[in-house]
Amino acid sequence: MLFELKINNFVLIDDLKLKFDKGLNILTGETGAGKSILIDALSGVLGEKMTTDMIRTGNERATLEGEFDISALPQVKAILDESGIDCDDGTLILRRELYSSGKGRCFANSTQIPVTKLKEISEYLVDIHGQNEHQSIVRISRHRELLDSFGKLENKVKKINELYNRLNNLQEKIDSFKIDEKEKARRIEYLNFAVNEIEAAKLVLGEEETLENESTILSNAEKLFEEINTASGLLKGEGGIIQSLKKVEHSLVSVSEYDPDIAGYLDAVRESLYPLEDVAQSLRGYESNIDFSPQRINEVEARLSLISNLKKKYGNSVPEILEYLKKTDDELETISSSDEEIEKLTEEYKAAIKETKIAAFDLSDSRIAASKDLEKKVMSELKDLGMEGTVFKISIQREFSPEGKIEKDNKTYMLYPHGLDKIEFLISANAGEDLRQLRRVASGGEMSRIMLALKKSILSADVVETLIFDEVDTGVGGKTAEIVGRKLKSLAKDRQVLVITHLAQIASMSDNHFTVAKEKTNDRVVTRVRNLSKPEKINEIARMLAGEKVTDISIKHAEELVALAERS
Numbered sequence: 001m002l003f004e005l006k007i008n009n010f011v012l013i014d015d016l017k018l019k020f021d022k023g024l025n026i027l028t029g030e031t032g033a034g035k036s037i038l039i040d041a042l043s044g045v046l047g048e049k050m051t052t053d054m055i056r057t058g059n060e061r062a063t064l065e066g067e068f069d070i071s072a073l074p075q076v077k078a079i080l081d082e083s084g085i086d087c088d089d090g091t092l093i094l095r096r097e098l099y100s101s102g103k104g105r106c107f108a109n110s111t112q113i114p115v116t117k118l119k120e121i122s123e124y125l126v127d128i129h130g131q132n133e134h135q136s137i138v139r140i141s142r143h144r145e146l147l148d149s150f151g152k153l154e155n156k157v158k159k160i161n162e163l164y165n166r167l168n169n170l171q172e173k174i175d176s177f178k179i180d181e182k183e184k185a186r187r188i189e190y191l192n193f194a195v196n197e198i199e200a201a202k203l204v205l206g207e208e209e210t211l212e213n214e215s216t217i218l219s220n221a222e223k224l225f226e227e228i229n230t231a232s233g234l235l236k237g238e239g240g241i242i243q244s245l246k247k248v249e250h251s252l253v254s255v256s257e258y259d260p261d262i263a264g265y266l267d268a269v270r271e272s273l274y275p276l277e278d279v280a281q282s283l284r285g286y287e288s289n290i291d292f293s294p295q296r297i298n299e300v301e302a303r304l305s306l307i308s309n310l311k312k313k314y315g316n317s318v319p320e321i322l323e324y325l326k327k328t329d330d331e332l333e334t335i336s337s338s339d340e341e342i343e344k345l346t347e348e349y350k351a352a353i354k355e356t357k358i359a360a361f362d363l364s365d366s367r368i369a370a371s372k373d374l375e376k377k378v379m380s381e382l383k384d385l386g387m388e389g390t391v392f393k394i395s396i397q398r399e400f401s402p403e404g405k406i407e408k409d410n411k412t413y414m415l416y417p418h419g420l421d422k423i424e425f426l427i428s429a430n431a432g433e434d435l436r437q438l439r440r441v442a443s444g445g446e447m448s449r450i451m452l453a454l455k456k457s458i459l460s461a462d463v464v465e466t467l468i469f470d471e472v473d474t475g476v477g478g479k480t481a482e483i484v485g486r487k488l489k490s491l492a493k494d495r496q497v498l499v500i501t502h503l504a505q506i507a508s509m510s511d512n513h514f515t516v517a518k519e520k521t522n523d524r525v526v527t528r529v530r531n532l533s534k535p536e537k538i539n540e541i542a543r544m545l546a547g548e549k550v551t552d553i554s555i556k557h558a559e560e561l562v563a564l565a566e567r568s
Contacts, residue, residue: 001496002126002466003091004067007041009059012518012527019531023511024492027500027529028540034527035500035516039128039470042066046126047106047119050098065095068125073463076124085111092125094118128468129451138439144423147394150458151370156363160419163356167405167415170349177334177342184335191332194314198325201306203318211304218297228287235280242280245273356415357406363419367396371423374457381453384487386480387446389431392453395424425454446474449484456487459494466496473503481505486568504544508561509568513537538562 007016012034029035044050045066055062070076071090080087085108095107096118106118148157217224236242252266307318314324334341371394378392398420404412406420413420426435429446438450449472472484485506491497492511501507513532518525532540538558539550546554 001069002042002066002498003069004065005038005042005045006063006065007038008063009056010041010044010062010064011037011054011056012525013037013041014056014526016527016529018514018529020496020498021512022492022496024489024509025496025498025512025514026507026510027498027514027516028502028507028544029516031502032518034518036470037527038516038529039468039500042126042468043128044096044098045094046122046128047096047115050096050104052098052100052102055098055100060100062098063095064098065093068092068094068466070125072465073124075463076121079117079121080108083108083111083113083117085109085113092121094122124463126466126468127451127455127464129447129470129472138437140424140437143394143425144418144421146458147367147370147374147423148418150374151366153363153366153370156359156366157418159359160356160363161417163352163359164415164417167349167352167356170345170352174342174345174349177345188332188335191328191335194328195325195332198310198314198321198328201310203307203310203322205318205322208304208307208318211300211307215297215300215304218291218300221291228283232280232283232287235276235283242273242276245269245276249273353405357408360406360415360420361408364396364398364421367419367421367423371396377457378453381456381487382450384483385449385453386483387429387449387453389429390446390450391428391435392450393426393428393435395422395426395435397422452484452487452491455495456491459491464495466498467491468498468500470500472499473501473506477503485509485565489565489568502544504541504558504561507537507541507544508558508565510537510565513540515540534562 001022002020004020005016005018007013007018009015018038027035027038040054041064044054044064050062069090070087070092076092077087080092087109093107093109097105097107104115106113106115108118108121148154234240249266249269252262252269256262256266310321311317315321375392375394379390382388382390382392399414399422400411401414402412403414405415406413425438427438427450428435429450438447452469452472455467469488472488473481481503482505485503486509488497488499488506489509499506507513513536514529515532515536516527516529519528520526530536538555541558541561542550542554545557
């Protein structure tokens with residue numbers, strides 16, 4: 001729902017803030033007062049094209065801002081979440097800025113977004129009916145969704161979508177097995193070579209690191225032997241550290257009986273002596289095991305070279321090479337059993353096609369039934385609105401193609417994620433005329449009434465909560481005008497409806513009434529908008545009835561219209 005519209009330096013509006021409420025919001029005013037400027041401003045907020053001549057003369061920038069309640073619109077919340085835009089409180093503020101340079105910026109809750117994203121969001125917020133602009137219902141892509149929602153067919157559509165994806169997945173698997181026989185032979189030859197080469201190497205996890213460490217030791221054997229021998233001699237040789245510490249131990253033992261404190265020193269010496277003896281013994285063992293064999297060096301380097309070559313072909317490490325071996329074995333097994341697998345998958349595919357065919361034609365039949373019901377409802381609404389000669393038809397077509405997946409009666413049909421059908425709403429506005437697309441209906445007034453009839457008929461199926469009707473009263477009067485007003489009033493019980501009208505019968509139905517007028521301020525003309533009190537509303541309706549000169553009779557008539565609307 002639209003809470004508030006702010007307009008700054010836009011055409012004849014210098015600074016305006018309008019607050020809207022639920023129900024039927026009526027905008028009236030004399031011709032040329034600027035009512036269409038409000039529609040243009042809101043269209044700008046919703047992402048429609050803006051030009052620099054819309055900037056109020058003498059200003060560098062025009063700013064338009066709309067505040068919406070989207071708490072009941074999960075579709076919008078999903079779009080915002082994908083864009084990282086916070087909207088936890090259910091309030092969305094869309095802002096549009098246009099500069100005299102021709103550049104512009106769009107924002108959603110202070111986050112800058114491209115105009116394409118703005119249009120994607122606004123598609124769920126407002127429908128403007130009058131001059132074919134920003135009308136989601138004229139977009140063919142919406143017709144199927146609206147019909148399916150009207151007929152409560154969402155579960156059947158979901159099932160078709162799942163079957164469609166299943167068929168595609170099965171086809172992809174089958175295609176992956178169907179390779180050229182020569183290519184198949186070449187592939188098997190290569191895979192066998194790879195398996196034999198890797199298996200012959202008999203790789204072991206951790207082997208490469210162990211070999212690299214051994215290679216380093218072998219390459220430095222002489223240096224290691226020399227330094228280890230020196231260290232070992234210093235520890236345990238004649239006059240070495242261990243021999244000296246033993247002499248210290250002997251001396252302290254000989255005097256420890258004279259002074260108990262010397263026992264502490266003795267313990268410290270022994271704590272150093274015993275570990276050093278262990279080190280000296282280990283060094284002797286290390287020294288005796290040092291390998292000076294050139295043959296071992298060659299063996300280690302050859303093994304490392306083999307691993308390096310395998311890494312260039314099959315992976316960056318021994319674990320990756322072994323993983324490649326497993327995948328290669330699996331692929332060989334798959335190729336070898338491809339004929340059996342293709343046969344199995346083909347049987348699955350045939351069963352899925354059979355199930356999909358039943359579901360697709362069931363959905364199509366349900367759509368046809370729903371379309372007949374919707375056609376009757378819309379035609380009935382159009383008759384009430386004074387368009388008895390208008391024909392509303394829902395076209396449901398299936399596409400024939402040799403590439404189609406679904407066959408019936410020797411015809412092959414294309415299958416889509418939503419089923420077999422291409423759906424479009426068609427209109428013949430006058431008796432004898434051909435059916436045409438909704439967007440090609442010429443009259444803005446006719447379009448508005450057609451949209452009103454559609455909205456009344458598919459109310460529960462349409463997520464858009466704010467509806468704007470401009471020119472809905474064009475070419476109607478008397479009883480039809482009253483009927484149009486009552487239908488707008490009825491529609492406004494479940495939606496927020498904004499209507500620009502010249503008819504008192506429609507204006508009298510308002511829950512909120514705004515008047516638009518031009519004023520001269522500081523030698524400049526500006527458009528002003530006021531929310532009217534009930535007495536002001538009655539005076540405005542009297543003006544609409546009588547023209548410039550409001551009389552007691554027109555006032556009384558206006559009061560009767562308002563009282564009648566309140567009782568309805």
